[in-house]
Amino acid sequence: MRITCPYCGQRDLAEFAYGGDATQPRPDEADLDAERWAQYVFSRKNPRGWHQEYWQHLHGCRAWLQVTRNTATHEIAEVGLPHGQ
Amino acid sequence: MANRLPNAIGIDTDSPIEFSFNGRRYTGLQGDTLASALLANHQRIIGRSFKYHRPRGILSIGSEEPAALVTLGTGAQAEPNTKATTVMLRQGMAASSQNCWPSPRFDLMAINGLFAPFFVAGFYYKTFMRPASAWEPLYERVIRRAAGLGKAPDGPDPDRYGQIEASCDVLVIGGGAAGLEAARTAAATGADVMVAEERAWFGGQLALAPALVNGQAGQDWVEQTVRELEGQPNVRLLKETAAYGLYDDKVVGLIETVASDAPSGARQRSWVVRPKQVIFATGAIEQPLAFVGNDLPGVMLAGAALGYAFRFGVAPGKAVLLAGGDEQIVQTALSLKQLGVHVVGVVDSRQTPPSDGMARLADAGIPYHVGCVIGRARGWQSVAGAEIVPLEGTAARMNERQSVRCDTVAVSGGWQPSVHLQCHLGGRPGFDQTHGIFLPPELGEGFQTVGRAAGVINDGDWGPVDRLRVFPAAGGGKRFIDWQHDVTVEDVELAYREGYRSVEHLKRYTTLGMGTDQGKTSNILGLHALATVLGSSVAEAGTTTFRPPYIPITFGALTAAERDRDFRPVRRAPAEAAHRALGAEMITAGLWYRPRVYPQPGESAAHAVRREAAQVRATVGVVDVSTLGKIALVGPDAPEVVNRLYANGMKTLPPGKARYGLMLRDDGLIMDDGTVARFDTDRYLLTTTTANAALVLSHIEFLLETAWVDLQAMAISVSDHWAAFAIAGPQSRAVVQALLPEEDLSAEALPFLGVRETLFEGKDCLVMRNSYSGELAFEVYVTADHGLRLWEQILQVGQAYSITPYGTEAMATLRIEKGHIAGPELDGRVTADDVGLARMVARRKPCVGQALRHRPGLQKPNRPRLVGLLPMDSQAPLKAGSLLRPIGAQEGGDAIEGHVTSVTFSPAMDSMIALGMLTRGDARHGEIIEIWDGLANQTFTVKVVPPVFVDPQGERLHG
């Protein structure tokens, strides 16, 4: 797998670390609603096919990226910055 | 050159190569494979088979070889189960037979053949069942030794291996006619092309049989095309490079043999290639025939027989009989004859072959046995003759059988496209009814199969769909399907009678095709044998799956340089060499080496730990804490970020002060702890444990970049920027004062948890008054390149105060005495309440982990809580990881109430002490319980005490 980092260009998988499901909205720290937090922390989607994921360019620029990846084929359709920064 | 036919295309008759086989010296030629050189030297018996120890010769001419396995090299360098057909002969090469003792010709274990009834299909499951007591003494030792392949070398592999990551636009797997043509086409578009050819030469079948390409001699076309490709900068041609696996996202693994037995230098390189497009030009593999005696050395695939003669000038034998069922066998016979090989006849299972071939054989004077099969190959250790019988009513017409004297039987059961790699992603081959072959599955965009692998033959065809592959067993005897695992047609029939009807079951029960050759020459024959007993078509019998690796690969090539001390990188703190020079025992901490203890000459490590810890409390000690994670956090919103990151209040932390920081995970459990030092309104230094440094940094970066995007702050690791030393003990202020004579370090000027930025010998320096040991203590940081100097200066000025360097062990002793939590307590399952830090955590403050730390499960009163444990016997050898249970409890189960986390001998208490997590522990101080070490089956009586053993009021840290 290779991921095209918006800062560094196309780099090998070995430089990146998987960071989990990017589809769950993270509640605000001021929000003490346990239900909402439990949903965010524990309810991870694990689809076969296209998925939104966080990856960190750990051994590169260290940017956190939002990656559209096919979990079945490892195709990568899109790499962006979280929240479209 | 003796023993060679003229005009061979692949050898240099002027370049002899010396090699040895089973200790005897032979001579081959430059260009030979080990197999061709052995055949040229009339070595037909290469080894013995897996179960029956029957003699095994050379069946094929490539990586499909199931039989001619040898061990290359000796000692630790030995590589077992190497196919003689794929190894290029090199000067001084030493090969030896396997699976036979004392020699392949005279093998004592051949007695196994007499016990053949015990070794039928499923013999593992039947024979090795009971009594169970016989397993180790009998089955494992005796039977395993008798049935097996080559021995793994017992020393560490002294060879070197390389690893290359590569990418290209087009990877062509296979450098035969179709592969070279595909490479040429792709290269013409300007694409970056790689061609991987598993043999040491290009050309595929064109290099093994006479052929014409567009009216040009095949070999000339190959040479011309390779030259043309070599001249192009966008083409990489790799010889002796086999593709062993196709993985997700078009990743292809290649193994390149650099020198198969080189005493030094890299032996193999493994490639991980990420091509945009993969073209499979993997060709086809000729399939054998099943008949009685078909495993005798001297029985060879017809294409291989021709290949040895054409490429290497090695006649496969002195008298060659051919057997098949298509026009190609006729052509092969004619080609062999033309090359000067003595052909004694052609056996053709077809009843009415075309008259053209018949006429050509007659012209060549080669007897043609139409409508016949081989009834049996005769011979004791290799082929001495064959019986030819009519196919119609074979059993009844045994009297019509004809005996032929020959030393070689060259057989062809037709060809099968090589579709293994194309199936590695999980697809199964599909049966092509028109041609009677299996074709690769559709792999979608970016994949293409060309040439014979795709079912395309340029001249000729695939032969009759209904060709006969399993000949009748006239007169009984073994008809082999799998030369390596000794699986016969009779085994398939037996498995069927025992209920194994699915091809997947058949494979596992008989071990058919499960050898190192992955069934390249046995799967098709096995399917035909199964289809025959099932009374079904081959298509209905189905196929098995193919998994990587396509060919055996060495562990060395996969691990490459990542072994021993190079397994992972090493991080070295600035003063590491000084610790070693002091005689420190070093211990790995993540990627770092840290001094564990500094034993003096003649002193035991255990004693040294006690001495170091006692010295800290008596005078002063210094410990290297450079490996702690250090993160600089800066920005106008840094105070808010810090406040959200830590569970305890940080808003009130003023510049110039530090505070203990407890970091929770999103789920409310403890992630890490450390110190938060504030140097300015917008500038912090956060420390983490050595182990969690990387995790905490990623965590902060994640929050800043994905969630707290409106906050202006940034975090960067400064772990490598600062060297840091903790100076602890009643005399620590005097030592630090001597280091920094200009500074006012009085309790008023630098109170507990005060921080200051200063200079040490002109270099940036931080001083923090915090304490892990419970003593008056200072952490002194200096830029890393000055770390060694600072360490040496600390010891220098500390001499006057009897300073001792202390290691991680004494550091642990001191913190356990104080009940400070560390890695063993923070195992990812504990909450702030569990370790007695509940009061510290602000209840409603918005911070990571706040919402979920109130979950009912984390609030249960019976959760394990941090306690101190004081044994009744002060010398009791307590061990971390032991379990806690009530006095007199039997074994474990429900009685277990927790576990011991940390253990040390406390010089201050003059006793062993421990920390542990005990159910409702905080309410059970004074209770007597039991520590149970289940592994050693020892119990120790201990008293539950508060987790702070020394100075519970915390007076000492004020000095």
Ligand SMILES: [Zn+2]
């Ligand atoms: Zn990057």
